[in-house]
Amino acid sequence: MCPKNASYYGNRAATLMMLGRFREALGDAQQSVRLDDSFVRGHLREGKCHLSLGNAMAACRSFQRALELDHKNAQAQQEFKNANAVMEYEKIAETDFEKRDFRKVVFCMDRALEFAPACHRFKILKAECLAMLGRYPEAQSVASDILRMDSTNADALYVRGLCLYYEDCIEKAVQFFVQALRMAPDHEKACIACRNAKALKAKKEDGNKAFKEGNYKLAYELYTEALGIDPNNIKTNAKLYCNRGTVNSKLRKLDDAIEDCTNAVKLDDTYIKAYLRRAQCYMDTEQYEEAVRDYEKVYQTEKTKEHKQLLKNAQLELKKSKRKDYYKILGVDKNASEDEIKKAYRKRALMHHPDRHSGASAEVQKEEEKKFKEVGEAFTILSDPKKKTRYDSGQDLDEEGMNMGDFDPNNIFKAFFGGPGGFSFEASGPGSFFFQFG
Template sequence: MATDNCDTVNMDPAMDLLSDEDLEREAEGFKEQGNAFYVKKDYAEAFNYYTKAIDMCPKNPSYYGNRAATLMMLYRYREALEDSQQAVRLDSTFMKGHLREGKCHLSLGNAMAAKRCFQRVLELESDNSQAQQELKNAESILEYERMAEIGFEKRDFRMVVFCMDRALDLSSACHRFKILKSECLALLGQYPEAQSVASDILRMDSTNADALYVRGLCLYYEDCIDKAVQFFVQALRMAPDHDKARLACRNAKALKAKKEEGNKAFKDGNYESAYELYSDALTIDPNNIKTNAKLYCNRATVGSKLKKLDQAIEDCTKAIKLDEIYVKAYLRRAQCYMETEQYDEAVRDYEKVYQTEKTKEHKHLLKNAQLELKKSKRKDYYKVLGVDKNATEDEIKKAYRKRALLHHPDRHSSASPEEQKEEEKKFKEVGEAFSVLSDPKKKSRYDSGQDLEDDGMNMGDFDANNIFKAFFGGPGGFSFEASGPGNFFFQFG
């Protein structure tokens, strides 16, 4: 009855002059106007007129139902939920009210509450197709939540993101699903996308502790630790029992402190201490990929200072595995490869760097590595003579005298044919080495990596005996004579 729907409430005093029938008629007029605006999709005006109708008759469930529908079109689901709940409080058999309440719960991600609403509709009308479909949607969301929970426990963050995307197709206004998705995006290293989701929520609710935490997490993983701590602290102000924010804040502060200690030790030249401090820092948070990549590279720098070159190369490799475009790690590893004469690997790393950053310095480093690689593929005449690359002319002569006498074929005349062949080969190499390193022009070309054949020197036709004779000189002959078992001395004629 009209009197049931239009009981007097605190209204404009002028309304006291209207009868219940007049109030109901006035309210119906506002409702009809609201309906007209709703059809035109002018939801803001529809909302205003439905509100006027409610003010006239605050106990009419359909007015709340209509305003709930309008609020849903305006994406104001929490307000729509309140109106739909009021509608079914006024009339527990109001199916549209139950459906809209369920839809609001669904949009907000409250699948269990939505499920109860749709089940209530089916109790009232068992063949209601809309309620049947929405009930299936609610059950789908519950399944996606279950799968996401398992995925998170297994650290299968891609699975969680997939489940949350599917759930958000049905629960577009659920902040909880968006937060979980953004947290997993951050853990996957997809920081811009994660920040975007968290920032959208903060624009709507600046006090959302979960969104503040995820925003801080993104900054933390991007090695912006000071800014990250500010967000974690803010999240803890909003929710003092936020365990994730508290742990992240503690890790961020510890990581920063340990890294700074390591940097100071390195600058002070205390390399052993720096190495240990960087190692300690690496144990704090395995999930912080970017910071850990820097820590591995820092430890590699210390390792190279300590001549732990193999360990330094391994640390650079770990840094690159965490950050595939980390130029500094490629440069450090390439330098270590150069020092350990692994020129193929050094060239590969310098090529990667030059492709990323085409600077003159990187081009020079690449060319130098390519030159050393080319030089490494020829005979190392310095090693053949057993001298340093900075050996003097006298040191080269002394080395030749020693090696030539050691490998001269006459000295090994009683050896097996295989041993004689090997010694002849070494004797020839010693002669080649002396021929090149004793000639300033050839030595210069050799040191610069140029081809000696350009000087007309064909090593294939080289005669080591001519070098030997020229070096030892004298008109007389030379021979090896035994001075005891296994001992020989060179005698001039």
């Protein structure tokens, strides 16, 4: 009825702004100042719409024009400051994104969005950084809000795919990347992410296939190649490290397997499978304290009977490792027969008998006496089936009433080699001895 009235367009712009429809409001505000360039409130509304939509530079021009018309206008002065603050946040965010300081970018975007609540660009940048920080639910929520308003927004589709990709849902992620590229064929980030996702999926699957076929060398190579595709994909890379650790354990490269599992838990400290794999490698390399630590971590997270038993086994082996290793003292395997234990005792007892070292220094004599006593202890325990069973099971031998502190190795030696006259050391020259059996 009155299409040339600037105030009507200005009023409708204000109403649309209250409804959060800033893009429509912007059109009305621009029309109002086209009809009347001296309409201060029209310029203010135009600037406010530009600012809400994230175009801080255009907002500055509108607020500047309002100040030219009314240099004392407090609203124009404040909004001009707000627009400049948004431009500064944008500038800082751009620099920090290049530095991969994603927390700082999120902070800047949160501050900018206080003045530009309808800016999809700021929201997308925030969501992308949240995804890079592993805060996937928050990132998904931001992207989903945008997609509810604009289902064809390629940037939001890309962020949804990125979250799925980083959560190791690679197949679903590819679908979102493809959809984003359908909406914007030149979307560089979606293109790179789609390519990486497809390559990662293929390499991982090929590695799994090679492992199942027992081709561990090829599996190792494929997992290594997969790890080089995208260092930002933490969850998938954690699984790849664990898989490669399993390969190394099969190849008996246990130190390498431990290193791979350590890299896996550095990336994902909730990854139970990696802790279990590393703990087993620690057990195999007799690093029992480390194994106990990992099994404790697992059991605290998942209190299953299986995990409890694994922890108990590791604790037992740790306890056993802190005692004297009688098998090692005699130089025999843990599965040694009775005859092998006797032969080992005979050899070690003769080697460390104090009479054989009577001409040595006091320090050497003391050391050999200690070894002679330990050899006697070892034989006493391992030659007695009952004591050996208790020793192997990790039980305390003192419960048997055997105080090893009062142990006399000479009694064992005499009982083994016979009474007086049955055995003696005789010198055949200065500092040397030979054995004589009766």
